[in-house]
Amino acid sequence: IFIILKVYKYYLTNDKAPQLDAVKLKQTYPIYDEPRLLIAGTVTFFVILMFFLHPLHHKDTAWIALLGAFVTMAFTNPHDVQDALRNHIEWDSLLYYAGLFVLQEVAAAMGLLGAIGNALAAYIKSQPENSQLGVAVTLLVWVSSFASSILDNIPYTATTIPVIKILAKELPDTLPIKTLAWALSLGACLGGNGTLLGASANIVTAGISTNRGFSISFLNFLYPGMTIMISTVALANFYLMVRYVWL
Helix, strand or coil: CHHHHHHCHHHHHCCCCCCCCHHHHHHHCCCCCHHHHHHHHHHHHHHHHHHHCHHHHCCCHHHHHHHHHHHHHHHHCCCCHHHHHHHCCCHHHHHHHHHHHHHHHHHHHCCHHHHHHHHHHHHHHCCCHHHHHHHHHHHHHHHHHHHHHHCCHHHHHHHHHHHHHHHHHHCCCCCCHHHHHHHHHHHHHHHCCCCCCCCHHHHHHHHHHHHCCCCCCHHHHHHHHHHHHHHHHHHHHHHHHHHHHHC
16 A cells, blocks of 8 residues: 555645546446346356356366356347447457467467476575575565566466476475465466556456556556565565465
């Protein structure tokens, strides 16, 4: 909160900044079709529920989300699906992510992500035994955060998981898999806040904002995003060191 107040102090204290009128917003953007809102909300609820039940049904979450989208269109706009496809889908965001995932798969196929993981493993194993865990936690958190702020965290995490499994298997006394998994998870998740490209929510929000006339550029997002990322990753690193290394 302190960082946000510091970064956006001008907008929060400037008298010329536009004032938000909640009543006017409700009048400008009313809920004009409550039955459709109920249908869309119900479908979204069950889609999220199926995400949480993935350990039971083992179905790919992409198919669940796609099925939810088709059901929503079929029941909310059954007579004009083409209108929903043309005007109510963020095609620019979808096409961007399609190209990004292709690029990341190419990088993974060429061995780039694997090289990063292998370099981490080699450096950690070269350290003295009593400092291997601290080095592993710190490296995994920071490398994962910066890699995830530029690349999407899904392929990076999928590539790094076998690396931490190998490390935990080769050095079970000094590198427990639970600690390495937490370091990878926190670094990859918090790294998504660093840049506009780091997380799906960033891209979708920027696309919606641009369509409404409020453009969010890469550099506009970089300064506050990277500040937040570095601060939270440092805090996560400190917590992991206290929780799993120093105590």
